[in-house]
Amino acid sequence: MSKQRTYSISELAQELDITTRAIRFYEEQGMLAPQRRGQERIYNPKDRVTLKLILRGKRLGFSLAECKGLIELYDPTGNKKQLTSMLSKIQERREQLEQQILDIKQMQLELDIAEERCQIALTEL
Template sequence: MTQHQTNDTYSIGELAKEFDLTPRSIRFYEEQELLSPERTGQNRIYGNKDRVRLKLILRGKRLGFSLAEIKNLFELYDSNPNSMLQLETMLQMTEQKRAVLRQQLDDIQMLMAELDEVEKRCRDELTELQKGN
């Protein structure tokens, strides 16, 4: 692919390398209408807005947001940048993610306690068997 150009445009290869993604992943985000690069013939030319959005997509995914949720936030921002609605929606989504994570954490802690109990019983039984031999 081409070298980084000075006017804040990026090739798909440059973004893929920067974010450690495959070009196919970036094209998928474009198909989902999360990115909208310019086109010169068959070549995609990504601007700084696309680069920032790609960073936000990856952060959102890491936080557990679906692509549909991320797209919804982008649409809210595009229709009214810095709107209260966007911030309120983000807060609501954050609260929902926290609730899911708390439930998962509770489930994991319960499973860990069960594993501790199983392990203790096995060790106790093994100790008894070794005493008997």
């Protein structure tokens, strides 16, 4: 039986291009539970995958609570529930983004109108 690969907090931070402070924050949020050797944190491959999932979720605009929920659904023997939930979250996020795009376009239109009115008012002075 081979020994499982482990990681220090600095190794994970460097590999994933995040700060050790961020990793400790996710630990405080209950999303990671590394083993301890004195004051040293020892992370296993599952912790590494969890961190990668958190970072991916954040890039997709998911809240930490949503990331945590998806991670809790993870089942290495079959993650159909996790994938189904992820698809649902992706659709929700896509709808939110589409609404934000519409809101931004509306705001741009209102800015264009305000700008035009200011330009007209300046020429009338």
